[in-house]
Amino acid sequence: xxxxxxxxxxxxxxxxxxxxxxxxxxxxxxxxxxxxxxxxxxxxxxxxxxxxxxxxxxxxxxxxxxxxxxxxxxxxxxxxxxxxxxxxxxxxxxxxxxxxxxxxxxxxxxxxxxxxxxxxxx
Numbered sequence: 001x002x003x004x005x006x007x008x009x010x011x012x013x014x015x016x017x018x019x020x021x022x023x024x025x026x027x028x029x030x031x032x033x034x035x036x037x038x039x040x041x042x043x044x045x046x047x048x049x050x051x052x053x054x055x056x057x058x059x060x061x062x063x064x065x066x067x068x069x070x071x072x073x074x075x076x077x078x079x080x081x082x083x084x085x086x087x088x089x090x091x092x093x094x095x096x097x098x099x100x101x102x103x104x105x106x107x108x109x110x111x112x113x114x115x116x117x118x119x120x121x122x
Contacts, residue, residue, distance in 0.1 A: 007037065007056065011064045018064050018073075026052060041080060 007024040010017070022039045026049055035056040036043040044059045046052035067073035074084050102112060 007035075007053070007060065009057065009060060011061060011068075013065065013068045016068050018068070022060075024053070024056065039080070039082075 005024050005026065006021050008019075008021045010019045012018075022037050025036045025038065027034055027036070029045070032045040032047060033049045033052040034043055034045045035049075035052040037056070037060070040060070040063065042056070042059055042063060044052060044055035046055050064073070067076050078084060098112070099109065102108060
């Protein structure tokens with residue numbers, strides 16, 4: 001028996017946050033079920049699929065906790081063949097803050113739109 005699925009989770013360590021959805025392969029080995037994640041080369045086992053998944057989630061959490069605390073997560077992922085991109089998760093600035101800042105500078109939303117989308121001068 002071999003079954004493919006995914007494991008998802010979110011972990012946080014202070015300002016650092018990780019969300020993931022990774023492939024998980026489960027297969028029987030003797031009296032145990034193995035849960036293996038090829039993307040991280042991590043595995044755990046248990047007497048049932050549910051126990052193997054629970055055990056795997058603990059291992060995955062510990063993996064992220066350890067590598068985040070040591071500052072080695074990106075290096076470890078690169079060794080596993082991952083390509084690391086710079087964080088793109090900058091939070092958007094609420095519109096009321098933009099409007100307030102423009103008002104302070106004596107500008108309007110229309111001024112900002114004209115600046116961002118200049119029309120060709122004739």
